[in-house]
Amino acid sequence: MTSTPTPASSPTLGQYLFDCLKAEGISEIFGIPGDYNFSLLDTLERYEGIRFVNGRNELGAGYAADGYARLQGMSALITTFGVGEMSACNTIAGANSEYVPLVHIVGAPKSTDQQAHKLMHHTLLNGDFDVFRKMYTHLCAYTAILTPENAEMEIPTAIRLAKQKRKPVYLMVAIDLVTKPIVRCATPLETPCGTSKSALEAALQHIRGLLAGSNHAVLLSDMLTLRYGLRDAVHQLALRLNLPAASLLLGKSSFDERHPNYIGVYGGAFGSEQVRNIVESADCVIAVGMIWTDINSANETAKLDRLRLVDIQPEFVKVGETKYENVMAADLIAALNASGWARSGAIPQISHPYDSLTGELDHPIRAASYYPRFQRMLKDKDIVVVETGTLAYGMSQMHLPAGADYISQQGWQSIGYATPAALGACIAAPERRVVLFTGDGSLQLTVQEISTMLNNGCRPIVFILNNRGYTIEKYLNVKTSDQQYNQIPDWQYTRLAEAFGGQAFTARVRTNRELDEAIAAAEQAQISRLCIIELIVTDPLDAPEYLLRLRKHLEEQERLQG
DSSP: OOBOOOOTTOOBHHHHHHHHHHHTTOOEEEEOOOTTSHHHHHHHHHOTTOEEEEOSSHHHHHHHHHHHHHHHSOEEEEEETTHHHHHTHHHHHHHHHTTOOEEEEEEESOHHHHHTTOOOTTSOSSSOSSHHHHHHTTTOSEEEEEOTTTHHHHHHHHHHHHHHHTOOEEEEEETTTTTSBOOOBOOOOOOOOOOOHHHHHHHHHHHHHHHHTOSSEEEEEOHHHHHTTOHHHHHHHHHHHTOOEEEOGGGTTSSOTTSTTEEEEOOTTTSOHHHHHHHHTOSEEEEESOOOOTTTTTTTTOOOOGGGEEEEETTEEEETTEEEESOOHHHHHHHHHTSOOOOOSOOOOOOOTTSSOOSOTTSBOOHHHHHHHHHHHOOTTOEEEEOSSHHHHHHTTOOOOTTOEEEEOTTTOOTTOHHHHHHHHHHHOTTSOEEEEEEHHHHHHHTTHHHHHHHTTOOOEEEEEEOSSOHHHHHHOOSOSSOGGGOOOOOOGGGHHHHTTOOOEEEEEOBHHHHHHHHHHHHHHTTTSOEEEEEEOSOTTOOOHHHHHHHHHHHHHHHHHO
């Protein structure tokens, strides 16, 4: 690297950082102020084109950045050294687990204080200023300590790796260096990784061999289809090859659910029997962006024959037991689209579990009656944000409207994620309607971000399922019952906006009629204000069919082990 004299027009380190983020389409940065990031925030406050969204704590601000990135492709978070970045660890770990590109920027003590190993507040009081960055090396694709001399190399490198790997990255900068002009340097050119023509042709020949004898091929799409922007390509693949298409639970909305080839979510023994039969009887399964977790495999009840599987990953493909490296997913899908092969026969017609309303109007609300009502109220291009827990399992079987985005943290599964993620979605796409489905237990972890929603004029429709505790934990623990640790205080949820100094449309519903009326009223009120609908469920163990089947499976496993 060769340094050159600094021209008078060189931007400061902070300005250059924000220039790079702005070039990626980032127009908002989330975070929490702290005394070591003041120079970053002062620079940002004067910067044109990016505004600061001040959260209530680092965890919530980080989750908001995560939700924002899922819609925008990338996001940024600013915290202060030590106490701030440690509060955000859970956020960054979740972004890593779920392949979310997020640039975590940490304001650090003065460079001279660090060099002198002074004992400073927000540190471990041992003079070690690199300990937290070292922690983050396990959570991020890349970490760097920025200086004016290396900024022009390190910042683009971090952003490139965040985009390439779909992972968070970490940048730390001392408070006194943010306002220093960067030193221009000769930066190495990015070497793009591409498809090996020989590997692509070998993989295509192998896949053609599988398809040649296939009468019942099927397509699966999953999380990495979403993260790597492959949805349109996968839609074309389903049409050209005439394949029935299902998504996996972590990849819900990776395939447009109103597409003519869509059949539903494949959930092993817990989901739709129709979808299960189609997928598991297939003589060839083409999976795009699949991550085979315990959730996607429905506790290993999902059965895929690996010898008949075409596993298309972002940068390689595995056909049966043979792996072909350096085959980009987009190139392979394009080649398959042009292959000329197509499955014969019509796409199977599938009935979706919530297509018909159930429950008498004056009967108490239950999972069997409120999920169909949720499905009916959703509109094209809605952003649906779902909390982990009973709602995630129930909503996984929802038949989404055309163009809907579905945000749920089903890999990391940190309770409390959805409310701040909905904030991030509102900020990322203010022209679209955001509908949040959360539980009473989860909401109590990150409820403060409703204040941030109100402060930023966000207008989501928020459904709060009040089933008096951590119902999902009660279902997953098959060894004991009536656990006291799964009980929570009963809040007055419809007064939250008032407590946070704002206004909202609110309703508490106990019957199907009241729910219908509240939904109709909220759809009108949402035009101008945030809406909160609390669902009071009389049976604290009421749950969707998916979760009932999971519970039976866990009980059987426990019996066999006992």
